[in-house]
Amino acid sequence: MADPARAAKMADRIKVVVAQALERRVKDPRLGFVTITDARVTNDLQHATVYYTVFGTDEEQDGTRKALESAKGVLRAEVGRNITARLTPTLEFVPDEIPVNASHLEELLRTAKARDAEVAAIAEGAAFAGGEDPYRKPGDEDEDESGSESRPE
Structure with a gap:
């Protein structure tokens, strides 16, 4: 087993190599605006998972997924030429869900902010019941400023 630090360095290198290879070597028209966001390598350095995002419609995203799958061999060969490892890891491409989750969280925060503004507007003119x-209690009027009750002696 390799150490996790080496796996992390290799993942960073694979991310850069795959991004450059997609830009220069792969000429598939189905590849849209694809961005390689992250890569993870197992500790035994045998498998690499490459995360990507695609801007566009669902059809364009599906086309990009198919293009990445068909270019997997070319990309793996490019990775093998540019890393220093005994074995070239297998590549798996996974769509990155972080932007989708982030936009969902932003929408939830916008909704919460709007509801807070509604509550603040309602509370603006409200009075205590x-x-x-x-x-x-009726006998609490004889408290002094310190909050303790004053007792007659």
């Missing part, structure tokens, strides 16, 4: 301290 039973005074500022609804738990105040």
